[in-house]
Amino acid sequence: MERNLFARLFDNACFYSEKFPSEKVFLHFDNTSYYQGDSIWIKAYVVNACNDSLSSISKPLYIELADQLGNVVDRRIVKLSNGEGQCCIPLDNAFFTGYFEVRAFTKWMLGFNPISYFSQVIPIYNKRKTLQEQRTIANYGLDNSMNKRPVVKEQSLSMRFFPEGGQLIKGLPSMVAFETESKDSGLVDIKGILYDENGKVLMPITSLHNGMGSFMYCPGNKPSYVQVEYKGKEYKFFQPLAADSGYVMHVDNRDSVLELSVCRKDVENKEPVALFVFSKSAPLLYHELDFKNNNSVSLDIDTKGLSAGVCHMLLVNSIGKVICDRPCFIYPSKRVNGIVSTNKSIYKPYEKIICKMKFVGDDHKPIRNARLSMSVRNDILSDYREYDNDVTTEFALTSELNGYIESPHYYLIDKNVNRRRQLDNLLLVRAIGKYDYSSIFSGNNQPKYMPEDRLELTGKVKSLFGKLQKNLNTSFMLRKDSSYYAGMMTTDSTGSFKVPIDNLEGVAETFIQTKKDGKQNNRWANVLLSRNFAPALRTLDFQETHPLWDDLLIKKKSILAVDSVYKKSLADSAIILDDVIVLGKKKLNVNNYVKIFNRNLLGYYDVRRFLDNERDNGREIMDLPDLLQKLNNNIHVNMSYYSDADTSEYNSNRSDAITYRNVPITFYVNGQKVGFLFIRNDIDKIKSMCFYRDNTGNDDNVYNISGNDITRKQQTDYWSGIQLNNNHDINSVNDAVICSISTDDDWDAERNNGRTRGIRHTYVQGYSVPCDFHSPQYETEKTDASDKRRTLYWNPNLCTDDNGEITVELYNSSTTSSVLIDAALYDKSESFHICYDSYSQYLFHDNK
Incomplete structure (x- = not known):
């Protein structure tokens, strides 16, 4: 009978996973940082989180650009085709400089609790007149009306503890992971001493990587504490209070097996518990645990039958309550290999660049007709981080964790013992709470929204006193350029209406009129449009707003030597003129008055967006x-x-x-x-x-x-x-x-x-219009002496041939440099990300 209880829980979880498959998003950018006036080119990949295949669940994908304060300065709706889409965000309206957050989500992703979405912070610098100008971010004298993004008040140094499985039980040894963060430096590595409840030294502890580490500990009646020294000051941090009874779980993640042990104390021998293994929100298997009147039980789980990426080992009782949650990482069994080459290591200004790629599997067979996106950047002018996030890391690891992860690919570059332990610490600290498994077992976690298979304009009509207006004639007219689109509908019993706009591209000025049958005049009413769904603003991590860029690939001396020879060749063929004196007025230093303006700035508001948000929520401003x-x-x-x-x-x-x-x-x-x-x-x-x-x-x-x-x-x-x-x-x-x-x-x-009686005036957004990236062909086009491009080439829709190969040709801009190739491939459920520098021929980023 007990076995049937767990079988029923497993069936409930399978049904929930099949009925409500979740989605995940990754955005591939053409660059890692931008200047005002640049454009952000984006390729979007949306997958079904249960099997990592490209998703056909949602058609509209929403991409928002929010400034450092949290103001949404741009929003694009991308039309997905088999889980892929693209868009371009010009930074002509990016009034502020700073660290901007790019968020991407489908409406379906926002329907679950907790919410999951893609988020990445990118720097946007002040415009610069020449390539020699240093990159800068303005300082603004804003008042408190502009402070919208939440800020967490951190202590000078904080230490958080995460017991393996989620709880400590008195007298039962447990692994405890920790994370140490400083207010002025973010995550910091520390050394300290673990003391027991009586002040006796137990052991020294030290973080392994990026402020995270772990230690074994057997709790007593009172909490132990860790004492550390940081910047000349002593800090003392107490561990969580241990419970008198319960379970603890420990997992050793080996190459091909998960060695699991569960210990218990002072619990009823007849209490049935089972181990469930989940990949994301999908159940894979379960085992009922038989303690046989003992207080511990061991179990080995073969990883060959588990999905690659983050899996959760859950200890569950017969009513579906999760007692322990232990995340583990399952390494992939398949590999994709990429071979990249360029015709030269360093390119002179406007010189032709040829890039070749070949992708093969473990069996050395070519990966044919695989879709990929690719950018080629000027190496000298690019901001670069060696182990940054990519399509492989996002879907396998980062999307399953909480908070910002600095250089996430660092954890996947090999499988040595030290790296595996660092990855395990990361999971213990950041992988808990991503899914509400108790609700999945019970089926109570019903989505707030349903999937969007097309783009629609939806809303409700209320009276000025807030009463829903049912059976009200609602007509609309969309005007875009010289085209008009009009229609009429009647609100239903809840005062709601729905208009399909799946063919709309760009932004259309819209007029919505409300009128009651038999009445001559329009009805004074509030039209509330349902378009303000978005994740809540989050706090930006210290490392996100203080990025450290690597300078490993660029051999500046060699590049400068090539540049010197190039400039000398130009000088040798130049015509020398007599000295000429040019008289003119001294121009006002533009940078100075812009700096003065920035310091005196009190507030900047997108009034149109603000008015629409207020009126969509029933708050009228006249x-x-x-x-x-x-x-x-x-x-x-x-x-x-x-x-x-x-x-x-x-x-x-x-x-x-x-x-x-x-x-x-x-x-x-x-x-x-x-x-x-x-x-x-x-x-x-x-x-x-x-x-x-x-x-x-x-x-x-x-x-x-x-x-x-x-x-x-x-x-x-x-x-x-x-x-x-x-x-x-x-x-x-x-x-x-x-x-x-x-x-x-x-x-x-x-x-x-x-305002006009009974007419709502607004602007309705359709799908983002696809744009083509222009890469000059200097063999046929005139050389542009002012070519300051940092992204030399961008193509979101490349495809490998029958040999698994791709060849692209492009031209350098006006700066001598090596080039950095950044490509993301997604083929069925196999992803691969590659970054290649033409000078050092340094190839990295593992496959999934």
């Missing part, structure tokens, strides 16, 4: 004063000055009608000065809004912001076009706040741009 106060709680509106009567001109006596911390705000729209009364009802025409302090003294210029371009020009009046002086119509020039507003091109202050 005018500018209301918008300003919701954007920034430091802004105050003096309602006694806010009158419909005086709209003829901006009255300097009422300059304190809207203030920032008691400082009057002066408004500029598209670089021209206006009174706020002239734009108060035009919030649907506003694209972005920027606040900055103007304390530059006798400065007659105003900052203009367009995308990530910051320029200055002479202040002008909107109505007359006359240049203004530096008074800003307020008394103290050195104490002013400017609100710079960017609007749609057709905004007109003398036209009524207010």
